[in-house]
């Protein structure tokens with residue numbers, strides 16, 4: 001039997017699918033893009049990663065899937081470190097997770113069936129008939145079985161996402177990574193993708209790690225959430241904890257909480273805006289801490305309210 005999102009989020013000590021320790025990445029520059037990240041992602045949970053543009057979310061994801069090596073620190077996937085291991089070993093571990101990137105990463109010259117089948121042909125010795133059945137199952141899971149013969153150019157953006165998900169599911173992964181799964185989709189299609197992600201996580205018990213800017217989606221799918229800021233974990237907590245911060249009307253929030261509230265509500269005023277106003281060119285160029293200057297008066301929006 002599968003557990004509800006709430007019971008999963010409440011359990012304090014659960015086996016980890018992913019453990020990240022002191023992860024640092026500078027890309028050779030003066031400023032750390034990832035600045036000592038520590039994070040435990042529990043088996044079976046859906047963890048949403050949030051943070052401002054350029055704060056390092058995709059970079060962090062790329063470390064977790066082994067496509068980038070950090071300057072220092074460690075990442076364990078399903079109990080095995082992926083830092084500094086041979087490519088062959090990494091490829092074995094890669095079979096245990098699926099990735100859904102923004103584009104869906106489909107091959108344009110292949111129909112949907114072949115797009116999914118090629119993963120199975122590449123990584124298994126299964127006979128063609130078995131592969132055929134498995135492909136049908138995966139396409140059915142994402143609601144595309146009847147569209148198997150279509151080329152990616154013949155389907156909509158939402159269908160491409162679902163086809164990408166069928167590909168990601170091909171090898172029955174234990175972990176699914178998503179980078180902006182609802183980007184570029186209309187609100188209804190985006191909500192459909194959310195429901196698909198929830199049902200896959202409940203049906204299959206997979207661990208899901210989701211980077212998203214869409215707050216409606218984040219609060220629909222998350223068991224826990226993590227907010228990154230300047231390459232560090234600003235807060236990790238249950239969805240309910242983040243809901244409390246989002247909905248708080250208190251003036252006594254800590255600076256971090258006020259920053260999180262502004263981010264979650266997309267508010268015009270708050271510490272994030274102040275920080276942008278007080279940053280200067282040198283900080284942008286060199287990653288130096290800017291001297292505090294008096295904040296400018298807020299700009300009055302001129303766009304007409306609809």
Ligand SMILES: Nc1ncnc2c1ncn2[C@@H]1O[C@H](COP(=O)(O)OP(=O)(O)OP(=O)(O)O)[C@@H](O)[C@H]1O
Pocket residue numbers: 027033051052053054055056057058059060
């Ligand atoms: N390979 C790289 N070499 C050098 N710098 C990089 C590299 N990859 C990413 N960066 C830098 O790391 C920072 C974080 O980028 P990243 O793409 O992780 O941000 P993000 O949080 O995913 O942003 P967005 O929300 O806009 O997708 C950026 O300043 C980016 O320029």
Ligand SMILES: [Mg+2]
Pocket residue numbers: 057058059
């Ligand atoms: Mg990104």
